[in-house]
Amino acid sequence: MSTTIELERLGKRYRGHRVLDDLTLDLSAGIFALLGPNGAGKTTLVSILTTLLRPDSGTARVLGHDVVHEAKAVRRLIGATGQYASVDEALTGRENLVMVARLLGLATLDARSRASELLASFGLEDAADRPVSGYSGGMRRRVDLAASLVRTPAVLFLDEPTTGLDPASRSHLWDDIARLASEGCSVFLTTQMLDEAEALADRVAILDGGRIVADGTVASLVSLVGEEAAVLVDAGGRVARTLEIDRTAGGLARALADLSEDERAMRVELRRPGLDDAFLALTGRNKRTPAEEEAAA
Ligand SMILES: Nc1ncnc2c1ncn2[C@@H]1O[C@H](COP(=O)(O)OP(=O)(O)OP(=O)(O)O)[C@@H](O)[C@H]1O
Ligand SMILES: [Mg+2]
Missing domain, CATH: 3.40.50.300 (P-loop containing nucleotide triphosphate hydrolases)
Structure with missing residues (x-):
């Protein structure tokens, strides 16, 4: 082509x-x-x-x-x-x-x-x-x-x-x-x-x-990020971590058992990967907020 x-x-x-x-x-x-x-x-x-x-x-x-x-x-x-x-x-x-x-x-x-x-x-x-x-x-x-x-x-x-x-x-x-x-x-x-x-x-x-x-x-890209994921969402509404789950209840239980004290207070959502998740998987960090972006410029 x-x-x-x-x-x-x-x-x-x-x-x-x-x-x-x-x-x-x-x-x-x-x-x-x-x-x-x-x-x-x-x-x-x-x-x-x-x-x-x-x-x-x-x-x-x-x-x-x-x-x-x-x-x-x-x-x-x-x-x-x-x-x-x-x-x-x-x-x-x-x-x-x-x-x-x-x-x-x-x-x-x-x-x-x-x-x-x-x-x-x-x-x-x-x-x-x-x-x-x-x-x-x-x-x-x-x-x-x-x-x-x-x-x-x-x-x-x-x-x-x-x-x-x-x-x-x-x-x-x-x-x-x-x-x-x-x-x-x-x-x-x-x-x-x-x-x-x-x-x-x-x-x-x-x-x-x-x-x-x-x-x-x-x-x-989606397969790189994973199919459906369980994510922890912090108080600011951002994805703090994507949990490794293998689609079984046991996998989810194991992932939840490993959470830190702070993470236990976060919201957990099951969702399809989005750009946030792709970012976390590919760059190891969240997308920047507009204020952070301004500070970096
Ligand atoms: N005319 C300019 N002078 C100085 N810095 C600029 C100028 N235009 C863009 N930048 C800087 O370049 C970077 C990239 O900007 P750009 O507008 O290309 O981003 P973007 O991906 O289109 O963002 P958005 O999703 O907000 O539209 C930013 O840090 C921005 O502040
Ligand atoms: Mg733009």
Whole structure:
């Protein structure tokens, strides 16, 4: 399979702080999910791949084009939706899409008909002629996604596309993303949710502190973390430890017998592994809280 995205020793620093640390990665067509906690470097990587930011070292290629030296060629091939909805609040959904289409060089009539097609395919027809300021978060996200598809991209970048959406809007957007992929568009998405990666991605990688700490299929990641686990949750709601259980009552009893005094006061939950558990298994520590992240930066 041909390479869609290729990173070679890609590095980026902010004021001496290493945000991306020698990343090397080869991605083929399909849906790729980059998982990582706050501050992992996800948006920084997406910004480099979408030519909005220059790396300090190494190279990044999209469909064979260097993102620094062939930025124009890259821009022609990609679509992107940033972490925060970037639609114009004062305009209607339709006006936003027509404006983007015009900026991309479509003639007025073509721009209008493309906007109508997109509004229909994203279920936004009823709201199309209302200002975006009155849209829900999920509707804004969909207008944003539609705007990145005015010209069908070969690779679509989505930075945390469903963060902040309710479950129904999330699943709606997942359907949209899966549909695009089935039409041949490769998708590079970032997320903090393992279930999102699981629902969509052919391949996932976990980014932590600017480094890739795991890379493979979601199934391989989940098997690395373990199937269903019993976890101890501390007072702050974070996973303090994952208990080794072998799915028998005896295994659970043995694991519970070994708890320390502090651990005995914690909540125990049986659950499927999530990003928290993956983190603990792969990095030996919890994800950082936003405050810890700030202190580390
Ligand atoms: N313009 C900037 N100047 C200085 N530091 C920055 C800048 N942009 C990002 N950083 C730092 O780089 C690190 C990675 O940030 P980035 O936004 O890429 O993370 P992220 O994985 O997208 O996080 P989130 O999940 O919160 O969106 C953070 O420590 C952040 O503070
Ligand atoms: Mg981000």
